[in-house]
Amino acid sequence: MDTEVLIVGAGPTGMTLANELLVAGVSTVVVDKLSQRSDLSKAGGVQSRTLEALDQRGLLEPLLATGNHPIGTGHFAGIALPPNLVRHRLPWRFVPQVVIEGFFEQHLAAQGIHIRRDHELVGLVQDGDRVTATFANGVTVRSRYLVAADGAHSMVRSLLRAEFPGRPGTSTMIASDVRLSGIDQLMSHTWNDDGHFAALFPLGTDPQGRELRRLVLGGPDRSLPREVPVTEDEIRDGLRTVFGARVRLLELRYARRITNAARQVTRYRHGRVFLAGDAAHVHLPLGAQGMNTGMQDALNLGWKLGAAVHGWAPENLLDTYHTERHPVGAAVLRNVQAQSLLMDWEGTRNPDVAATREIFTAMTQLPEVQHHLADMLSGMAIRYPMPGAEAHPLVGRPSPDLDLGAVRVHELLRSGRSVLLDPADTFAKVADLWSDRVDRAGQGADTEPMLIRPDGYVCWAGSADDLEPALGRWLGEPR
Incomplete structure (x- = not known):
């Protein structure tokens, strides 16, 4: 091959x-x-x-x-979540x-x-x-x-x-990469009384240091077939409809029509x-x-x-x-x-x-x-269906980034191997059977034992009796 x-x-x-x-x-x-x-x-x-x-x-x-x-401000359906909401x-x-x-x-x-x-x-x-x-x-x-x-x-x-x-898609909106004047917010969602809508997000700067933004426009008369080209006049009209004269189009880099297909x-x-x-x-x-x-x-x-x-x-x-x-x-x-x-x-x-x-x-x-x-x-709410997930709150979830003293968990995962945290230093014998696929760490650390897959998800924690079956389930037969 x-x-x-x-x-x-x-x-x-x-x-x-x-x-x-x-x-x-x-x-x-x-x-x-x-x-x-x-x-x-x-x-x-x-x-x-x-x-x-x-x-x-x-x-x-x-x-x-x-x-x-920059750090972004979260939103759901254009409803801003608090800018100081630091969950992760x-x-x-x-x-x-x-x-x-x-x-x-x-x-x-x-x-x-x-x-x-x-x-x-x-x-x-x-x-x-x-x-x-x-x-x-x-x-x-x-x-x-x-x-x-x-x-x-x-x-x-x-x-x-x-x-x-x-x-299938039932309507289209305009998505474009633009340079604008008259906008000083990193991100915004704005509606007018007629139901026209504009969303703005930063896209960084071009090689000349000029700020680029993603602009999405929607509204009662914005849904056109996907193959219809988007024009500068259409973008200017959409901006004027939502923002009035204060926001102006300086440059249109790219535009396309997106659908709500799911x-x-x-x-x-x-x-x-x-x-x-x-x-x-x-x-x-x-x-x-x-x-x-x-x-x-x-x-x-x-x-x-x-x-x-x-x-x-x-x-x-x-x-x-x-x-x-x-x-x-x-x-x-x-x-x-x-x-x-x-x-x-x-x-x-x-x-x-x-x-x-x-x-x-x-x-x-x-x-x-x-x-x-x-x-x-x-993505932090993801919990994969795994054996043991019903018995331990960590199983199936992203691993916490624990401080193990000389190293943190995310640094251990850089090898692309699984990690077995063994704070009481009790699993050396069983871990040795899979030592070509798993790194044992965390001896003496203030944590509970857990097995972390290479993708950073906990696949075992808690009961010592379940460790060897979990190693076999995720890492195959011992060497």
């Missing part, structure tokens, strides 16, 4: 996966149909759980060093997708993984031990596994004829082919949840593919990618659909929606509601 894993698509999902496989020591080829990396951003924020995962790989500080990436170790940041892609591409290239561009997939065949992919340029690549990270219009998904149920594939795994990111789930781009969910798909799948390639994956480990990530994607679709309804994108001014929004806005003043929404949107 030409490579162990072929990744189709070089967006944030595909390149996050490529890095996870690099950490796992797996040969990987990444292809993309574009001739060069896009300089446009579909997303603009990185949520807390994704930031933690980047920190666990030693990539967070270098990423944040690429520019000014790493509050979410404004980091445009184009910056993330450029950072990952440069990082991977430094490690010898170069994106193969101008590779448009046209054929896909799999058998018992390999996947053969053919491309329009005549190239054929054979791999043990293939991962579709090729976006909402995934050719891999099409060739698989994978079921992609859900709701779909998710029935299965994330098809034999040796896996679907991730927008290839697996599509929805309105709210809170950068699509990009973050895709990157977390990759973080979940990467170490499991590594285990399979290296031959120690337990039976059904690869199947847990679907059982763990499909419910997460479904939950994101539900919260985005709820936000879409409350935001009244189409400008219907439905009094029932207005009454619901008024009550919901009042509820967001309650700390319990704020905490629930912040955890949900950040």
Whole structure:
């Protein structure tokens, strides 16, 4: 075979996966149909759980060093959450997708993984031990596994004829990258009395130091077919309708029409082919949840593919990618659909929606509601279904970043191996049986014992009798 894993698509999902496989020591080829990396951003924020995962790989500080990436203020359906609501170790940041892609591409290239561009997939065949992919340029690549990270219009998904149920788009909005004058807020959601809507988010600065913003416009007369080009006059009219004369368009970099379609594939795994990111789930781009969910798909799948390639994956480990990530994607679709309804994108001014929004806005003043929404949107509320989750509150959740004295947990995870915290120094004998896959640490630390998977999720805690079964369940047979 030409490579162990072929990744189709070089967006944030595909390149996050490529890095996870690099950490796992797996040969990987990444292809993309574009001739060069896009300089446009579909997303603009990185949520807390994704930031933690980047920190666990030693990539967070270098990423944040690429520019000014301020801490964001959360919102649900345009209803602002308190700016001082600090729920998590790493509050979410404004980091445009184009910056993330450029950072990952440069990082991977430094490690010898170069994106193969101008590779448009046209054929896909799999058998018992390999996947053969053919491309329009005549190239054929054979791999043990293939991962579709090729976006909402995934050719891999099409060739698989994978079921992609859900709701088609019923309306469109305008999403554009612009330079404006007359705006001094980092982020805003504004409606006028007629139901026209504008949302603004920072996208950083261009090489000349000029500030760029993502502008989304919606309203009763904004829904046009996706193929209709967006004009500068249309953008200016939308700004004037919502803001009056105080906000002016200085430059339009890019504009497209987005829909409120909401779909998710029935299965994330098809034999040796896996679907991730927008290839697996599509929805309105709210809170950068699509990009973050895709990157977390990759973080979940990467170490499991590594285990399979290296031959120690337990039976059904690869199947847990679907059982763990499909419910997460479904939950994101539900919260985005709820936000879409409350935001009244189409400008219907439905009094029932207005009454619901008024009550919901009042509820967001309650700390319990704020905490629930912040955890949900950040990815920190994820709890994977695992044996033991019903008995211990940590199992299935992201690991706390404990201070173990000389080191913190997120630093231990940079090896890409599992970590067994053993504060009472009682598990040396059993840990030695899996010492090629797990690092034992935390002796003498003020913590309870726990087993943390390479993706940073706790898969065992508490009862000593359950440790050896958990090691076997997640790390395979002992050496």
